Amino acid sequence: MSATxxxxxxxxxxxxxGTGNLRGDRPFPAAAHDELRNEQLRRxxxxxxxxxxxxxxxxxxxxxxxxxxxxxxxAIKTDTMxxxxxxxxxxxxxxTARGGTVHWARDGVExxxxxxxxxxxxxxDEVIKVKSMATQETGLNxxxxxxxxxxxxxxxxxxxxxxxxxxxxxxxxxxxxxxRDEIRxxxxxxxxxxxxxxxxxxxxxxxxxxxYLREKFMTTKVAVSGANFGIAETGTLSVVESEGNGRMCLTxxxxxxxxxGIEKVLPRYQDLEVFLQLLPRSSTGERMNPYxxxxxxxxxxxxxxxxxxxxxxxxxxxxxxxxxGREALNCIRCSACLNVCPVYERTGGxxxxxxxxxxxxxxxxxxxxxxxxxxxxxxxxxxxxxxLCGACFDAxxxxxxxxxxxxxxxxQHTERSGTTAEKLAMKAAGAVMSRPKVYTAAQKASRLGxxxxxxxxxxxxxxxxxxxxxxxxxxxxxxxxxxxxLASSEGAAAMREASADHTRDQQQExxx
Amino acid sequence: MxxxxxxxxxxxxxxxxxxxxxxxxxxRAYRTGRVLPDGERLALFTDRLVDYxxxxxxxxxxxxxxVVAEVLREQGAARIxxxxxxxPAWLTAYDGEVRHDSADIPAPRxxxxxxxxxxxxxxxxxxxxxxxxxxxxxxRRALSLVPDLHVCVVDLSTVVVGVPEAVARLVPERPTTxxxxxxxxxxxxxxxxxxxxxxxxxxxxxxxxx
Numbered sequence: 018m019s020a021t022x023x024x025x026x027x028x029x030x031x032x033x034x035g036t037g038n039l040r041g042d043r044p045f046p047a048a049a050h051d052e053l054r055n056e057q058l059r060r061x062x063x064x065x066x067x068x069x070x071x072x073x074x075x076x077x078x079x080x081x082x083x084x085x086x087x088x089x090x091x092a093i094k095t096d097t098m099x100x101x102x103x104x105x106x107x108x109x110x111x112x113t114a115r116g117g118t119v120h121w122a123r124d125g126v127e128x129x130x131x132x133x134x135x136x137x138x139x140x141x142d143e144v145i146k147v148k149s150m151a152t153q154e155t156g157l158n159x160x161x162x163x164x165x166x167x168x169x170x171x172x173x174x175x176x177x178x179x180x181x182x183x184x185x186x187x188x189x190x191x192x193x194x195x196x197r198d199e200i201r202x203x204x205x206x207x208x209x210x211x212x213x214x215x216x217x218x219x220x221x222x223x224x225x226x227x228x229y230l231r232e233k234f235m236t237t238k239v240a241v242s243g244a245n246f247g248i249a250e251t252g253t254l255s256v257v258e259s260e261g262n263g264r265m266c267l268t269x270x271x272x273x274x275x276x277x278g279i280e281k282v283l284p285r286y287q288d289l290e291v292f293l294q295l296l297p298r299s300s301t302g303e304r305m306n307p308y309x310x311x312x313x314x315x316x317x318x319x320x321x322x323x324x325x326x327x328x329x330x331x332x333x334x335x336x337x338x339x340x341x342g343r344e345a346l347n348c349i350r351c352s353a354c355l356n357v358c359p360v361y362e363r364t365g366g367x368x369x370x371x372x373x374x375x376x377x378x379x380x381x382x383x384x385x386x387x388x389x390x391x392x393x394x395x396x397x398x399x400x401x402x403x404x405l406c407g408a409c410f411d412a413x414x415x416x417x418x419x420x421x422x423x424x425x426x427x428x429q430h431t432e433r434s435g436t437t438a439e440k441l442a443m444k445a446a447g448a449v450m451s452r453p454k455v456y457t458a459a460q461k462a463s464r465l466g467x468x469x470x471x472x473x474x475x476x477x478x479x480x481x482x483x484x485x486x487x488x489x490x491x492x493x494x495x496x497x498x499x500x501x502x503l504a505s506s507e508g509a510a511a512m513r514e515a516s517a518d519h520t521r522d523q524q525q526e527x528x529x
Numbered sequence: 530m531x532x533x534x535x536x537x538x539x540x541x542x543x544x545x546x547x548x549x550x551x552x553x554x555x556x557r558a559y560r561t562g563r564v565l566p567d568g569e570r571l572a573l574f575t576d577r578l579v580d581y582x583x584x585x586x587x588x589x590x591x592x593x594x595x596v597v598a599e600v601l602r603e604q605g606a607a608r609i610x611x612x613x614x615x616x617p618a619w620l621t622a623y624d625g626e627v628r629h630d631s632a633d634i635p636a637p638r639x640x641x642x643x644x645x646x647x648x649x650x651x652x653x654x655x656x657x658x659x660x661x662x663x664x665x666x667x668x669r670r671a672l673s674l675v676p677d678l679h680v681c682v683v684d685l686s687t688v689v690v691g692v693p694e695a696v697a698r699l700v701p702e703r704p705t706t707x708x709x710x711x712x713x714x715x716x717x718x719x720x721x722x723x724x725x726x727x728x729x730x731x732x733x734x735x736x737x738x739x
Contacts (some may be wrong), residue, residue, distance in 0.1 A: 092555040177716070203532070223714055255739075260726050261674065261712035264670065286699075286701045293707075304577060307708040310704075313701060330537045338548055470573060
């Protein structure tokens with residue numbers, strides 16, 4: 018252990034309760050219940066995830082060394098987590114040496130305050146933003162807005178979400194839940210001076226966004242970005258994107274503020290040769306995304322004159338303290354696991370209540386923000402938002418064993434809540450069974466099912482249970498309830514017989 | 530008072546003490562150092578560029594000026610910007626207006642240009658990616674971003690097979706931009722639209738003997 022280490026190590030804190038966007042306001046099943054009724058959402062999601070899945074398989078299949086790249090990516094990330102303190106210090110040293118300023122944020126609130134202070138120091142009351150998961154997580158836009166600073170999202174999908182006062186539903190394509198007609202309506206209503214004859218052709222909608230944002234790019238003095246990678250060895254930061262809005266934000270304003278989770282650091286520049294292959298192919302299913310920017314501190318005469326890097330903890334160290342759970346920090350935010358997940362495909366991203374949806378969100382969110390921060394914490398339902406089919410593990414470019422992490426989190430949740438998974442399942446039944454009248458009524462109701470049964474099997478259960486009975490045989494309920502049977506002469510005779518058996522057994526035991 | 534820096538680093542050390550992990554060796558069994566003959570590299574690179582809807586113009590080095598002028602004319606570019614270090618011989622056949630860029634020209638003024646001509650640092654054939662590194666013949670990043678047409682001259686000798694070969698040739702400290710086709714979005718119903726904020730047209734002049 019290092020010389021600065023004194024006393025017993027303390028468990029690092031989670032992201033503070035009630036801050037940022039790492040917790041929904043109700044449990045997953047309740048939120049999913051409503052989302053499942055949204056047919057538009059299900060159609061869009063189904064089409065989108067099918068398309069990306071096919072593209073991803075094409076471009077990962079054409080690389081004969083895909084598995085070797087995954088092995089390397091996984092090992093590099095694991096090695097990074099093991100050496101995190103020294104790598105972050107190295108990154109800080111190199112960014113500083115090249116004219117950048119490094120800030121540290123214990124949590125999202127502190128990160129938001131740092132960014133707001135830096136923006137104010139420039140005298141600007143607006144910023145342009147590159148799509149960033151970290152600032153979505155911290156709720157930066159809302160914080161800036163509360164201080165009178167306007168944040169313009171410049172990624173097309175993020176712009177759609179922002180203009181609609183909506184929330185992102187997918188890591189990669191945040192407006193996947195909106196169709197072209199809805200987007201047209203949003204633009205007509207929210208973009209000042211937009212051509213009223215704008216139609217719903219995607220190219221025309223994109224052109225309207227281009228015209229609107231171009232003016233922002235040319236006039237706004239401050240940009241805020243996230244980072245896909247930060248290279249410790251050189252101090253190089255990187256943003257991977259498609260539209261060119263990232264290049265605009267990273268190049269044109271005088272001041273650039275980048276917010277990066279501490280787990281995004283990579284040891285060597287050479288490691289980019291692995292991740293620049295893994296990320297685009299897993300993410301958009303392209304051999305390479307249209308644009309990737311890499312910058313190191315400040316370059317006189319090219320890009321921002323002032324560069325700030327904000328390193329964000331916000332529960333990441335809490336995840337790191339979990340021997341099993343820390344693997345979730347290896348995530349490179351490609352969203353491949355979302356696109357292959359049968360649960361995500363049906364519910365969409367909003368049901369997860371967090372910036373990070375889908376399988377990775379179900380393991381990352383509870384670790385960053387906790388599962389037991391309040392009574393009936395909605396995050397405690399996330400590890401159960403999965404059928405453990407394992408498709409996410411197969412798709413993950415850095416081989417995160419998401420199913421095992423889900424099981425571990427379920428275990429932790431039941432341990433901490435002083436109960437077992439069985440007990441949890443029985444809790445609902447218990448509410449009924451503890452009240453005899455309700456119990457009797459429920460049993461009588463279930464007997465009605467018998468009238469519909471053939472060959473002792475029910476043809477199908479009513480919704481929502483038909484999903485179960487469609488693929489399984491459901492035994493018909495018995496003719497009589499147990500209570501009714503017990504009260505009958507047949508029941509009374511059986512009980513007398515059982516009692517006699519018991520007495521006989523006892524006598525035999527005692528006689529030994 | 531403890532700074533946020535000390536606190537976060539302290540938490541990381543605590544976390545690693547609570548859940549210690551051994552060394553993890555990094556296996557690098559993926560393909561590196563690949564080489565292919567000129568013809569195959571050209572074919573692969575061209576195929577990928579066309580797939581991204583970039584325009585590809587292979588030519589010999591002695592025809593550079595002619596092909597660059599042809600492309601600019603075809604695209605209707607009457608006024609172009611170029612980085613100061615661009616080889617002036619490449620523009621001798623172009624009869625439009627040429628403006629030499631410099632850092633003191635405000636970026637919004639670049640919007641008045643119809644196009645830009647630059648050289649390039651490295652390219653990756655397998656992914657159809659061109660790397661610009663801000664060298665004098667490529668200019669500052671804003672120059673190849675704001676105008677709507679980017680004509681990029683690539684020497685075949687700088688085209689390598691895969692990503693590892695390309696990354697190995699980069700100078701990390703230089704501001705580097707990877708370009709794979711024109712800007713694009715699939716944000717509306719996953720329908721691909723070429724040209725959002727970056728140049729809507731990318732024309733690549735590949736000099737096959739340079």
